[in-house]
Amino acid sequence: MDKFLAPHTPEAAAHTHLSENWFNWDLDHPSLNETLVAGCASYRAFDRYLSGADLFLLPRNRAELESILKRYSYDVIHNAIAKSRSTLQPGGYSRTISHTLSSYSSNLQRKVVWADMLAFTALLITAVGLGDTLASPFQVALQASNPNFLDKKWTSEGLEITQGLIVILSALLVPPTYHAFYTSRHDNDPKLPRTPNEIYDLNRQVTAKMKEVFTSKGIAVVPSLGNNDVWRPNSITNEFSQIWDAFIPFPHHQVFQRGAYFSVEVIPDHVAVISLNTMYFYDSNKVVGGCGFHDRNDPGNLQLDWLEVQLKSYRNRDMQFSFVEAIDLEFASVKARSKKGPLSLYDTLLNEFSAIPTKPKDVNYSDYAVVNTAPPVVPNPYLPSFRVFAYNVTGTEIRIRKQPRTTGKRKHGHHRGDHGDKDAHCRTPENQETWKCFLNETWYSDPESPSRSNKLWTPLGYAQYFIPDLENANKTHRPKFTLEYLTFPPRLLHPPTADGETDKFHYPIPPQYLPKSLQEPRVTESSKYAPYQMVDLTIPSWVELAQKLGAGEDKKLRKRFRKYMYMGGEEG
Template identity: 55%
Template sequence: MLAFTALLVLAVHLGPVLGSPVLQVALQASNQKPRGLHGRFLQITDMHPDPYYAPRSSEKTSCHRKKGKKANNQAGLYGTPYSDCDSPFKLTNLTFNFLDKKWASEVDFVIWTGDNARHDNDPKLPRTPDEIYNLNREVASRMKEVFTSRGIPVVPSLGNNDVWRPNGITNEFSQIWSTFIPFPYLQVFQRGAYYSVEVIPNEVAAISLNTMYFYDSNKAVGGCPFKNRDDPGNLQLDWLEVQLKLYRDRNMQVWITGHVPPSPGNYFPDCYTRYAELSLRFQDTVLGHLFGHMNADHFGFVEAIDLEFTPDETETDKDKKKHVTLYDELLEEYSTIPTKAKDLDFAEYAVINVAPPVVPNPYLPSFRIFSYNVSGTDGARRAPKTTGKRRHGHKRGEHGNREALCKLKKNRETWKCFLNETWYSDPGAPSRSNQQYTPLGYAQVCHARTDKVRALICRVQYYIPNRELTGANKTHRPRFKLEYLTFVPSMLHPDDQDATSEFHYPIPLQHLPRSLREPGVTKSRYAPYELVDLTIPSWVGLAQRLGDSTQRQLRRRFRKYMYMGGEEG
């Protein structure tokens, strides 16, 4: 299996010379006439439908049986927030029905980042391969019904709870997802569960990774060791490098997607090193990185510093980290970003966006709509903060000569000593400044019973509030509600916009809360971040503000959105 994948990678490398059928078909597919674009796409993740979910059952049984002794211990009709229970099918169907009615005709493609089976550990109802596959078939069927039937590309990724064993599942998923995987990549998928889709032909691609080969909880893989080039993680990263080179040569832009987000805490060290290097090397080609899994709304960075050698951690250091929350870790990370312009190089950063889940476990159900630039260049951008002192919140690398460090026995056969390719960074690239296809913002959705606030919107986050889930019944269904916007309110009403046309508004006016539908609004409780786009400089600027301990109100808002009003699970 691995040998075939290696040969396939080589064939793609030599495609222009050998006339590779895989490459020829991919290029032919790219000549399709582009669809009319709305400038929006959906990211949805971690649905975790549970066929055994029983309303009014006890949370202590994973919401499967026994009536809860108290009302606040009983499973709700549409889900049980802040609990260990997965999603009832009522919630899954409600979400798809809402998307079908409100947004399916308003988006250009769908990024679907995995975990479509329950993840509870109920010993009386152990999960089986058949159950996992059937749940994935159910969700895939709804995706086809709502999106692919309209010609909208859907790009799924394998989640850790979609996997029964590390091997033997890719053939099954190649059948379950046959509608979504382009034929040229079918053999690649069957042998590794990763592939690529041109979501805007000849312009923008989405690369779906199998993060199970990088995930350090997967003990069936080797963790991308330099000495084992046939390790599944290494083969996938070889393939990713080929894809990025091909797309860059074609002057295309790319979204990288997957389930488990890249971080030193999630990935094997060598896998993370290689992922970080590719992210930074192809910064001019990669629009962004979209992941799920963490069940908490946040963003982080891959940094050039991650490619340096760091001192070995002591057991005491590791024990301390176990008691640090994700929120505190992020603030520490943000606080280390230089605040003086002369110390800040945007070429050394890539942004990792992690979306919250549909499952109300451990927080509240949500999904996200991104908007992106389909009208060309717009140079307006808020400059990041460039004053203040640099903070030193984590190890910034060992002092010493790189060549000397690579001669040490512990370092000489690690990827950090062999990644010396030229980086492609460009201040004018769509990831760095507002150009065609630059991401502008997102919308997160939540459940709300009132209809005054409508569904998902560009640069907005929506979710289902707790009171809506717990108060829902057969008569009153919960509804999704706007949680927050990432953008500046004045950008909702472009000065040169034809008043009779809604197509190029960042958000169709009918989807805005009433307080934002009229021009002239400069401040809003829905817009705490005021980002004019989602470029790397904008995210770095937000991180700098969050890293400032005097920004207490901003930090409170960030934490509230991160955990949706709950505590870290």
């Protein structure tokens, strides 16, 4: 590059400085000026552009090129500022440089003359390029989320909470099982935006810990891609396929690279988990079409085609399966309905619960499905939490089918069911060219599945843990996870008899991870930690709970439900 630069020009000086002092900026007397800062930024941004990193569409005109280079340059300067602030990495830059870079970042965005620099080197000058090395991403994330909180509280790496959570899970979980995990800071700080390097590094650190604690013991880990793990445009699947290489089965790598979805047989030939990329299902994602009817090659439609193949394969093999995704589609639908009306999400749910028929003969369980939405770990509020499930594993001897089920030749397209008043729906002009009016395969439902009655692989219940006093945590008083509530009746937490055959009893939740009031078998009826008293988590049990909440006769139950729904807070 230097041979294209006239000697003694500002551009040549910036190139020389960047080449000779890549990792050796003067820590005591930084010789920075706006021209030098701008010049260094230009090379880092243009170098990334030439490499094609994170480039989804080639620019078609000068304005698009400027937009791409500006985005790359923002990455460079914020990475540099993050590193200069770091006290955790060896060789962190001085506070003087940090202050200088921060002040120049805002000035450069206003002062730099784009036309001159682009015309001379086709480079964008807006920020400073000091290299790709980030400060600890967790420190950056915490700083961006709540600087005042960090000044007063514990400021060590944010991995402490994550590592604590993973260690607790490792003690509670018995293989084989799966854990869905997606990570990256969830704020939208324009002064310190997420960058691809930070997103990748966050995921690498959590992935390393998950592999150490779970994968090394044969426990399957099933991550799903979340909206905070991506960087516009949607071109990060190759990098994540490498980061999550240990989690993605080899036959699914190519599929994941194409669309960031895959499936795992967490118990071979018995139970599978399907990780979906729900961001391909929404037309608010401008890179995809939201499963449009007229675009059969839309990424969302291709994912549904792939999903249909997976489901038929698992059904033919008599396997059970569940989904894991960043956005629960049904929950998002309920939340959207509540936003359109005058009612809160809580009241919207109660209204829908009250509409459920109360007589068993009037309830068609095929119309219902269970969606588990755990509390999110996001700032404002920041709610670190997790759930531990127990399953029915009675009679887990491997059963081999002599002949697999056979089906007719598969037709291309999506077969999402014909339930509802389809004729009336499809007579309206706006609905005539929609998926529902062209899908005619019978809705699949199995009354003998573990979701309908308690049998092998039925989920029996879960316990939810959280940090109740996070705001009081500091360096000397570490945050502690504690039980918030569980779905089991207290009598099922211990052997059925007082002297009990404990050696044959499988505790759904190890007693040492229960509060003292539940560690003794004498508590059999009621507890503030066990308001739901559910004997299992089948669809009939969930419908029964919804009916109780909809009826409104048990005020205490409603109060507890609302508290746990918002984790003690209020709806935002």
